[in-house]
Amino acid sequence: MSDKIVFRLFSSCLLTAGSTRALICDPQRGNYYTIPLSLYSIIAEQKKASIEETLAICEDQEEAEILKSYFNFLLEHELIFLCREDLADNFTPIKYEFDVPAIIANAIVQIGKKAEYLVDTLAQLKLLGCQAFELVVMTDCPLSFLSHILELCKGQELDEVNLYIPFNPETDYEALIEEYCFLSSVTICNAPTNEEIFLNGDSCTLRFSTKDLRDHRHCGIIAEKYFIPDLVHHSESLQHNTCLNRKIAIDVNGNIKNCPSLNESFGNIKDITLEEAICQPHFKKYWNINKDQIEVCKDCEFRHVCTDCRAYLEDPSNVYSKPLKCGYDPYTCTWEDWSKNPLKENIIIQYGIHSIE
Amino acid sequence: MNNKMHLKEGLLINTESLPFSVRLWTATSVQIPFKGPREVKSFGTREYKYKKYYKYISRRG
Amino acid sequence: MVLILSEHQDASTVEVLKWLNHFGITWIRINEDDEVRFDCLEFAGNQLAGLVITINGKPLNLVEVKSYWYRRGWLHYGAQYISGKISNHSLVNENMHQYLQEELDNVMEFVHRYLQSEKQCINSYLSAKNNKTYYHYVASKAGFDLPDTLIATQKKDLERFSDESGRGSLITKSINEMFSFTHDGKCYRNLTNEVRQSDIQEGNKVFYPTLFQTYVEKFFELRVFYILGEIYSMAIFSQLNAKTQFDFRNYDHEYSNRNVPFILPASIAQKVKVFMAEIDLNCGSLDMIVTADGRFVFLEVNPVGQFGMVSNPCNYYLEKRIAEILSQ
Numbered sequence: 001m002s003d004k005i006v007f008r009l010f011s012s013c014l015l016t017a018g019s020t021r022a023l024i025c026d027p028q029r030g031n032y033y034t035i036p037l038s039l040y041s042i043i044a045e046q047k048k049a050s051i052e053e054t055l056a057i058c059e060d061q062e063e064a065e066i067l068k069s070y071f072n073f074l075l076e077h078e079l080i081f082l083c084r085e086d087l088a089d090n091f092t093p094i095k096y097e098f099d100v101p102a103i104i105a106n107a108i109v110q111i112g113k114k115a116e117y118l119v120d121t122l123a124q125l126k127l128l129g130c131q132a133f134e135l136v137v138m139t140d141c142p143l144s145f146l147s148h149i150l151e152l153c154k155g156q157e158l159d160e161v162n163l164y165i166p167f168n169p170e171t172d173y174e175a176l177i178e179e180y181c182f183l184s185s186v187t188i189c190n191a192p193t194n195e196e197i198f199l200n201g202d203s204c205t206l207r208f209s210t211k212d213l214r215d216h217r218h219c220g221i222i223a224e225k226y227f228i229p230d231l232v233h234h235s236e237s238l239q240h241n242t243c244l245n246r247k248i249a250i251d252v253n254g255n256i257k258n259c260p261s262l263n264e265s266f267g268n269i270k271d272i273t274l275e276e277a278i279c280q281p282h283f284k285k286y287w288n289i290n291k292d293q294i295e296v297c298k299d300c301e302f303r304h305v306c307t308d309c310r311a312y313l314e315d316p317s318n319v320y321s322k323p324l325k326c327g328y329d330p331y332t333c334t335w336e337d338w339s340k341n342p343l344k345e346n347i348i349i350q351y352g353i354h355s356i357e
Numbered sequence: 358m359n360n361k362m363h364l365k366e367g368l369l370i371n372t373e374s375l376p377f378s379v380r381l382w383t384a385t386s387v388q389i390p391f392k393g394p395r396e397v398k399s400f401g402t403r404e405y406k407y408k409k410y411y412k413y414i415s416r417r418g
Numbered sequence: 419m420v421l422i423l424s425e426h427q428d429a430s431t432v433e434v435l436k437w438l439n440h441f442g443i444t445w446i447r448i449n450e451d452d453e454v455r456f457d458c459l460e461f462a463g464n465q466l467a468g469l470v471i472t473i474n475g476k477p478l479n480l481v482e483v484k485s486y487w488y489r490r491g492w493l494h495y496g497a498q499y500i501s502g503k504i505s506n507h508s509l510v511n512e513n514m515h516q517y518l519q520e521e522l523d524n525v526m527e528f529v530h531r532y533l534q535s536e537k538q539c540i541n542s543y544l545s546a547k548n549n550k551t552y553y554h555y556v557a558s559k560a561g562f563d564l565p566d567t568l569i570a571t572q573k574k575d576l577e578r579f580s581d582e583s584g585r586g587s588l589i590t591k592s593i594n595e596m597f598s599f600t601h602d603g604k605c606y607r608n609l610t611n612e613v614r615q616s617d618i619q620e621g622n623k624v625f626y627p628t629l630f631q632t633y634v635e636k637f638f639e640l641r642v643f644y645i646l647g648e649i650y651s652m653a654i655f656s657q658l659n660a661k662t663q664f665d666f667r668n669y670d671h672e673y674s675n676r677n678v679p680f681i682l683p684a685s686i687a688q689k690v691k692v693f694m695a696e697i698d699l700n701c702g703s704l705d706m707i708v709t710a711d712g713r714f715v716f717l718e719v720n721p722v723g724q725f726g727m728v729s730n731p732c733n734y735y736l737e738k739r740i741a742e743i744l745s746q
């Protein structure tokens with residue numbers, strides 16, 4: 001038996017190569033790191049080599065010093081480990097399978113004045129296995145109406161509810177969140193301030209925004225703060241669209257859609273069941289559009305921590321176009337403000353986004 | 358914070374009739390999780406622990 | 419229909435139920451505190467024609483159950499004992515109660531035996547008792563490497579065990595299950611602890627039976643989930659982190675362990691299968707240690723261990739797999 005000690009990437013650390021640099025994502029510790037492509041290929045190859053052997057291949061002393069500092073970085077953050085050669089192959093890569101026990105896994109439901117179809121809609125979603133809900137109250141929201149909605153959610157034993165409601169100075173939001181512990185986030189729109197408070201032992205975020213975030217045109221933002229270094233997300237991202245896969249939306253008029261920002265309607269909740277809507281030929285058309293098929297994104301090192309958007313595109317005529325609201329350029333590795341990009345001005349107007357800013 | 362059990366405080370007095378290891382047991386403060394437990398009848402449980410599936414359903418800003 | 423015996427706070431059960439719902443399979447869950455009563459058993463024409471129990475008053479004919487998962491817990495049929503006085507004589511009372519209990523125990527044991535032998539089943543109540551000492555013995559016969567182990571009552575035996583050359587340091591843990599209780603806002607637990615020379619010297623001469631083991635220097639730990647011949651293992655690197663050197667349940671929230679999928683060498687996988695067959699468990703979680711020199715050391719098996727902690731980091735979808743097995 002050989003006593004050679006080789007290095008291995010912890011398979012819990014997920015590698016993604018972009019065209020200019022690569023990413024090591026570390027979901028178990030909620031981190032990610034950008035690395036040069038040269039280092040990426042050394043780690044990704046999984047050649048059973050020792051650090052010494054790898055350093056020996058370097059062309060000169062300078063290159064060896066740089067590589068040494070890379071190894072120090074990898075060891076310090078516990079991204080790689082050292083292991084006997086004969087055990088190295090037993091450390092198998094993670095299988096990037098994705099599945100959730102749900103036909104529809106997350107839903108956006110806009111609620112109008114009477115919320116008349118809400119019970120039925122929630123009950124249907126529950127039967128489809130839906131795990132997470134976004135409820136957007138499009139009208140005024142006096143406390144009595146809010147309590148009514150929350151009681152319906154409680155009655156349906158919903159898991160994860162994200163609520164968007166207009167500001168109402170009379171409501172004690174903190175007390176409400178304490179009472180309804182299934183709430184994951186509550187966003188108060190048109191509020192006097194911008195503020196974020198974490199409640200219920202951090203399991204619920206109470207967010208105040210001066211904007212009217214109920215308007216779907218605010219959606220589709222791509223930014224580092226929305227990156228998700230997570231194994232399930234990564235696995236889903238390899239095969240599916242990370243925003244629209246197993247998603248459904250019911251707008252304020254009862255129209256069944258893929259998301260409130262996508263215009264196509266698959267029928268009305270008054271006339272057909274959600275299951276019938278899902279069975280329509282085009283309902284799932286976005287579900288399998290993954291980042292490897294999307295222009296520019298396919299060259300981006302962030303593509304599997306990023307979440308996609310198919311409703312606002314740089315080129316609305318091309319379904320594989322890059323998300324409009326992304327300011328990242330993976331060829332130069334720089335971020336800019338997408339809304340100030342002169343090339344995007346016309347499209348922003350076309351989508352009607354300019355009028356909400 | 359971990360600390361060893363304070364036998365001197367008289368919690369367990371007759372150590373002769375206890376395992377050798379009793380003086381090595383750990384004492385930690387009890388932490389009460391905030392969320393739940395909540396009854397979910399449809400899964401037949403009174404202490405439902407929610408497994409989070411989705412971080413963001415939409416990204417509005 | 420799938421029958422599941424579990425405990426009401428068990429999170430893994432819920433995740434499996436979500437998959438069963440998704441597959442459109444009907445299920446009944448019995449928790450440890452649901453009131454179970456024996457109702458009726460009937461043999462007719464040389465066959466079992468009916469076996470009915472009630473759960474919180476609702477009848478369930480076990481003949482109609484297709485598959486069965488013993489996750490955890492027990493059938494709480496205690497309430498069916500006549501708890502009031504039968505006679506004014508306490509001795510008569512006592513004898514009668516004992517007799518009644520034995521009568522009921524007998525038929526309820528049959529319920530468990532029937533479920534585990536006649537149904538597509540995962541685990542069973544009757545083999546899920548954690549007979550750690552016996553399991554250790556069986557593991558030795560299955561050819562596993564084991565830590566030297568002493569269960570002793572006297573300091574002199576402990577000293578001798580500790581002095582034996584080449585043993586290095588010792589640890590102690592429960593003979594049976596981990597034990598914990600809360601008192602005055604503190605939670606007391608007997609985790610795995612190191613036994614130092616000074617502990618031995620300061621310790622009592624005679625003590626209640628206590629388990630000691632040689633400390634096995636680990637390269638990493640292994641958690642092996644076994645289910646009906648399938649093996650799913652995970653390597654846990656906790657050594658990186660001095661705080662969790664002896665037991666990874668002493669959780670360090672700042673710098674968490676590394677949990678990664680691992681494939682057992684064929685010879686070890688074979689031993690796992692032989693061992694599980696020998697102790698008559700078709701599902702369980704095994705703990706092992708892999709040493710720096712590549713030895714696989716068996717520590718223990720937990721018949722009702724948490725498999726979610728293996729399933730999630732390794733993307734094994736064990737909850738889905740269990741639901742699939744139950745749907746067959």
Ligand code: SF4
Binds near residue numbers: 312
């Ligand atoms: S597709 Fe775009 S607009 Fe629609 S929900 Fe997703 S991010 Fe928002």
Ligand code: SF4
Binds near residue numbers: 291328
């Ligand atoms: S280019 Fe932008 S949208 Fe595309 S993957 Fe990269 S960060 Fe995400």
